[in-house]
Amino acid sequence: MNSKMKLPILYSQRSHQTRDLAISFLMQQGVENPNCISLAAGLVDPMTLPVGDALQAASRVLETEESGRLALQYGTTQGSAELREELLKHFASLEGSDVASLGIDETQLIATTGSQQLLSLVCETLFDPGDICLVAGPTYFVFAGNLAGVDARTVTIAADDDGMQPAALDHALEQIAAMQELHRVKLIYVVSYYDNPSGVCVSTERRKEIVDIAKKWSRDHRILVLEDAAYRELQYDGPVHSSLWSFDDSRDQVIYTQTFSKTFSPGIRVGFGVLPSDLVGPICDRKGNEDFGSANFNQHLIAETLRSGVYKTHLQKVRAGYQEKRDAMLAAADRYFSDIDGVTWVTPHGGLYVWMSLPESIATGFESPLFKQAVKNGVMYVPGELCYAGPAEDRPSHQMRLSYGVQTPDGINKGMERLAEAVKSVVR
């Protein structure tokens, strides 16, 4: 053996399947172009981060030796009982219900490292290579990466301003059944509130329909629905919706997940899942193998902010701030884009994103003239093609995800102006 030569490491198959996160590329672009206004980053607004509230919660949790030790010791894999009790109350209040009427108890709740970990755990627990997941087009690109990581097949279901189209979902399942592949369908993934990236909210009617379709095609096994409600509490206007989960009377068809990353602090990183009772064991076994449970201290911090009402007060401020920024982005879209032919965008009632479509001939990818011109002009966005599952060649490539999360209203306006100039330079 030549000692100068570095022998290769042989990686697992699934390691090769892991999709390189586009986030890295965008972050690098940001570093190399420090004056760039990023409308790409999904980070939360640093000004909303609850420094005082977090200190108050930490002080309460660590106030006595007894309460402090509880929080600093190992927790359980499923998560702090105290937190899960608070989560149950919180979830009930979001559903306009009370705990007793929910039809579940805290044994069906699990605390995770953000809702992202729940998404990953569900994929690991359900999918063998070649199993099928139905997703909206576009969909959350990190989840598409999770599906790629377990070598799942994805079937993209058309979506519009009311979210995933039930008729298209039903039709897709019919086709899959005709091909004798229904047994491979494990999951329907729905970002139900203010979708990342499209900003749309699934209409009430469709919520019920999607759950019913999952039930209808559950013949020999259960086709589960994974409801990703990460942005639920970032609502600014528009109608209030009950979850898809609430339309499942059996309480065993829908997995629900939510996070405190967007509404409180991503650095504290607490999310949770509401699970069908028979899924709790397998998910916890998997999580036990991965990390024994998420940081217990953080779970106590979030429980404290829920209990004290600090969370609720903070949320009001966060919502007001983002609403102002959403309005700034929509006004800027009107100001700078309405005179460009073929450009349309979705008006979101919550969340952090405006989804913009250009004429189909205008590519938006990292290698496109538009992206390069945009960076040159000092602005960045997430190319829409990253937000689809399935083979790259089948994806629409003329869209952009624009985030108003991080920039100030002024920064948003300037970024949109620069972006419109870039678009005009390639449309002409």
Add this chain to the structure above:
Amino acid sequence: MNSKMKLPILYSQRSHQTRDLAISFLMQQGVENPNCISLAAGLVDPMTLPVGDALQAASRVLETEESGRLALQYGTTQGSAELREELLKHFASLEGSDVASLGIDETQLIATTGSQQLLSLVCETLFDPGDICLVAGPTYFVFAGNLAGVDARTVTIAADDDGMQPAALDHALEQIAAMQELHRVKLIYVVSYYDNPSGVCVSTERRKEIVDIAKKWSRDHRILVLEDAAYRELQYDGPVHSSLWSFDDSRDQVIYTQTFSKTFSPGIRVGFGVLPSDLVGPICDRKGNEDFGSANFNQHLIAETLRSGVYKTHLQKVRAGYQEKRDAMLAAADRYFSDIDGVTWVTPHGGLYVWMSLPESIATGFESPLFKQAVKNGVMYVPGELCYAGPAEDRPSHQMRLSYGVQTPDGINKGMERLAEAVKSVVR
């Protein structure tokens, strides 16, 4: 479809492979027998948990809006740069070196949710079903579960009071090579300091030999060594050892992992890994898919305790407390077990465990007369057979892992007395 009938969920193959953690059974036994003295739990002593120190660190991190926001925002998947810089200094000081002489920089460090997450990430990144891992017998039972979860084959290498036997390791690799299976060998796993469960520390001579054997059999690919140093800083007496990692001049053969769970707080749950440079990308990609990065706030807390010296001071207290308890357990072993024929135990110089062997005819498993009698007497232990990888029928079944982590010296003494009575009742 009968709406009363619950259709099955179809789980992934790997979900079935996940080994049910014995911890759950032990916890349930604990709940059902509240007066039981648990010598089973691997929890840390609640009295060592740094309530005041944690509050001080939180207050510093959240002292200004600026520093607070940094900690409450998303971090990177690889972990806080600030923490990794502190970790590098800390690691260098453990190696009796300085940062400049280490031969690595902070880009080779990753922060994880305890060292457990690093163990899991390594398994996911390296192993396809049927790939081979060499482990000591006995070994850390949770890691054996990780290997089972990726359907790896395990080869158990004999160990004694100086740890894994290099001659046996070399011989095993020779046999594997003769069977043309060397290309399936991905990893050698070594708990190098005060092993869980055996309490032994790998001797200095063997550290070098194990690394050299890994290099020797790395013919067409690198056979990595995973050095689990979770208990390194819980040293009470005996010689100070440099890591196995330090004997790898190439800096690309050994993965090193350590945690602050045992020495500071498992509820804060920060561990770290030192990785060969070409393993950083694949491990981070995998972690990005699982959780985007561990809680950033906690990383800032640990960085603060390292920087301020609070960690070092706390560690002295923790060590002194555990040393007293280790002494109590060894004294109780002498007192109650030395007159039972065929009972031996290891004297640990650190860590949390005493490994006790009974005559081979005495089974110690959950279903054994001994375990049942022990619970009846009011004491619990971890059956030794859980601490081996591979098929259940091949494992020694006459050993016990006894932990002095949680109980007081009095509790330890009483627990050992009860256990000796149980052993005597089945030996006779």
